[in-house]
Amino acid sequence: MNSLITLVRREFWEHRALWLVPLIVAAAAILLTAIGGSISTRGVVHMSIDVDGTDQPVQQLDAERRAGLQTYMNLSPQKKQTLYLITLLAFVGLEMLAIGIVVFFYLLDSLYSERKDRSILFWKSMPISDTSTVLAKLLVGLVLAPLIALLLGTVTQLAFSGIAALKFSSLTPGNFPPIWDAAVWLKAQGLMLVTFVVAVLWYSPIASYLLLVSAWARRNVFLWAVLPPVILAFGERALFGSSYISAFIGRRFMDVWGMFSFEASLGAGKGDAAAAAVLPLDRALQGINTTGFLLSPSLWLGLAAAALLLFGAIRIRRYRDDT
Amino acid sequence: MTTVVEARGLTKNYGSTHALQGVDLTVEAGRIVGLIGPNGSGKTSAIKAILGLTAFEGDLRVLGLDPRRERDALMQNVSFIADVAVLPRWIKVSQTLDFVAGVHPRFERARAEEFLRKTDIGMSKRVGTLSKGMVTQLHLALILAIDAKLLVLDEPTLGLDLLFRRSFYDTLLNDYFDKDRTILVTTHQVEEVEHLLTDVAFIQHGKIVLSQSVESLGERFVQLVPTPENLPRARALGPFYEREVFGRTAMMFENRTASELAQLGETRTPSITDLFVARMQPPGAWVSPAAEVAA
Numbered sequence A: 001m002n003s004l005i006t007l008v009r010r011e012f013w014e015h016r017a018l019w020l021v022p023l024i025v026a027a028a029a030i031l032l033t034a035i036g037g038s039i040s041t042r043g044v045v046h047m048s049i050d051v052d053g054t055d056q057p058v059q060q061l062d063a064e065r066r067a068g069l070q071t072y073m074n075l076s077p078q079k080k081q082t083l084y085l086i087t088l089l090a091f092v093g094l095e096m097l098a099i100g101i102v103v104f105f106y107l108l109d110s111l112y113s114e115r116k117d118r119s120i121l122f123w124k125s126m127p128i129s130d131t132s133t134v135l136a137k138l139l140v141g142l143v144l145a146p147l148i149a150l151l152l153g154t155v156t157q158l159a160f161s162g163i164a165a166l167k168f169s170s171l172t173p174g175n176f177p178p179i180w181d182a183a184v185w186l187k188a189q190g191l192m193l194v195t196f197v198v199a200v201l202w203y204s205p206i207a208s209y210l211l212l213v214s215a216w217a218r219r220n221v222f223l224w225a226v227l228p229p230v231i232l233a234f235g236e237r238a239l240f241g242s243s244y245i246s247a248f249i250g251r252r253f254m255d256v257w258g259m260f261s262f263e264a265s266l267g268a269g270k271g272d273a274a275a276a277a278v279l280p281l282d283r284a285l286q287g288i289n290t291t292g293f294l295l296s297p298s299l300w301l302g303l304a305a306a307a308l309l310l311f312g313a314i315r316i317r318r319y320r321d322d323t
Numbered sequence B: 001m002t003t004v005v006e007a008r009g010l011t012k013n014y015g016s017t018h019a020l021q022g023v024d025l026t027v028e029a030g031r032i033v034g035l036i037g038p039n040g041s042g043k044t045s046a047i048k049a050i051l052g053l054t055a056f057e058g059d060l061r062v063l064g065l066d067p068r069r070e071r072d073a074l075m076q077n078v079s080f081i082a083d084v085a086v087l088p089r090w091i092k093v094s095q096t097l098d099f100v101a102g103v104h105p106r107f108e109r110a111r112a113e114e115f116l117r118k119t120d121i122g123m124s125k126r127v128g129t130l131s132k133g134m135v136t137q138l139h140l141a142l143i144l145a146i147d148a149k150l151l152v153l154d155e156p157t158l159g160l161d162l163l164f165r166r167s168f169y170d171t172l173l174n175d176y177f178d179k180d181r182t183i184l185v186t187t188h189q190v191e192e193v194e195h196l197l198t199d200v201a202f203i204q205h206g207k208i209v210l211s212q213s214v215e216s217l218g219e220r221f222v223q224l225v226p227t228p229e230n231l232p233r234a235r236a237l238g239p240f241y242e243r244e245v246f247g248r249t250a251m252m253f254e255n256r257t258a259s260e261l262a263q264l265g266e267t268r269t270p271s272i273t274d275l276f277v278a279r280m281q282p283p284g285a286w287v288s289p290a291a292e293v294a295a
Helices: A002-014 A017-051 A056-060 A063-074 A077-110 A130-171 A182-216 A221-240 A244-259 A262-266 A271-277 A281-286 A290-294 A297-319 B043-050 B093-103 B109-117 B132-144 B162-176 B214-220 B228-236 B258-262 B272-279 B289-294
Strands: B003-014 B017-028 B032-036 B057-062 B078-081 B150-154 B182-187 B199-204 B207-213 B221-226 B241-245 B248-254 B265-268
Touching (some): A002 A017, A002 B093, A077 A182, A077 A281, A130 A182, A130 A297, A182 A221, A182 A244, A182 A290, A182 A297, A221 A244, A244 A297, B003 B043, B017 B043, B017 B057, B017 B199, B032 B043, B032 B272, B043 B057, B043 B150, B078 B132, B093 B132, B132 B162, B199 B214, B207 B272, B214 B221, B214 B272, B221 B258, B228 B248, B241 B272
Parallel strands (some): B017 B207, B032 B182, B078 B150
Antiparallel strands (some): B003 B017, B199 B207, B221 B248, B221 B265
16 A cells, blocks of 8 residues: 555656646636736726616626627526536536547657666566556556546635635626525536546546557557547548448547536527527436446446556566666 | 575667677676676676666576566666666756655655765756766666665766766665675776676676676686796696786686696686786687797
């Protein structure tokens, strides 16, 4: 246990982007919310002191903003909750996108750089098995770093809710319901947690594939990771005119998000059309089918593939001898 | 006495290069064994086989374990420095201590810190900012603070200045070595380890050409500097090596007693360096120029 903690700490020492990037993204998101808020409220607050009227500030906003606010104000509480939920998830989505990119490069580098700088000869002089080493790197890339991003996403949500509530209440005192909705926030957390677990399982073969390439390639790990699937996909298209491989790869990246059907709830168009397209919260959540996803064969086949790829990465690290 | 390393017929090929061609080697506990050979002689391959870092053929037991299948168990009791400057550049000195303390049950952190206090290495420095000598000092501080049954050092002082090399071997002998520990050290700078070895093994072209305790060297090898008039008689006894030193000829004999040779001139037990030079000559090269002229 002690050595597992040490192995994990070592990864965060070497790859500072694993915690720095989520931190920067969170700070930027909060800062933008705050600045964006203060710019639009400064004038408004100023005006409301001058005019001392409740409707006056809204008229100071440009037409589009006013229309947007009006649309929002006209929504039913149920639909407002849906929009709030989507906003909350968007903050986490931003974090997850950022950490996804960081983790991609982290995993590719993790078993390659130690061979490049020959520090593998130092790591291997310690009583740690290759299995523990590789699994610790998988744990960091697939679970722990994304978990940090998830937690920072939650922090961003809370900061946004607080800032937005302040902003709206100063904007039109009495007219807006407070933006904070504990029930929706809790729903968002539940949804995030479930999605997190599912996504970890779903992406495990991709993470394992990256570790395998990282353990195997002599140089250019990025090209070795990306080119084979790209060449296969183009080759298939050129030779057979079909696109099964690219479709397969696309599904492996995107299918986990298919369990949400927020497209329907986000709607298209502007103003009243968009407002009409927003589903009430309970109906929006109905579209989410995690159980079905957890039971799908592709998830379990993916886990089996991940196990094989990991086994390969561990064997290569154990028996490779070119340092 | 227990056997720490027992190797029989180790073979290793890199394509058409025969790195090891049937290495037989026995290392007993509590010894300091020098595995000595020129560059490319198979030293590193033999070391890597013993440490389970490379595939090979033949029988090999290290502390009773097979390094191929039981490496994880083996590493509990073996520590090594396989090459200089392999500490990663990004790591901080304090982090190296944290790391080894976190993963190695036999690491004594205070001991490593004591080693480091004698150096100019700062705890918050990154390895990438240290000089090559400092990186080696740090690595040694970490490894020497591990209580291992077998310590393997492959060219540990390569590229370091003389002062540091001397102090390193002194530390190894005085602070680290004891009866329960075994050290296997490879080098091509024989003269540096000469005074601390208890055993020597010469390796050449992937084979062990000599493996012997230092105290028994004198029973097997004698160096003779014959008086000029005794030169032909001495040569007739079949030295396996001779060379001219200050106008006199030094000859190396194997399996001749000192008393037998003493009648012909000055005898002494050859140093490991002398023996190494004598043994590492290509086949036939030991034939003296004089002998060639005679033929």
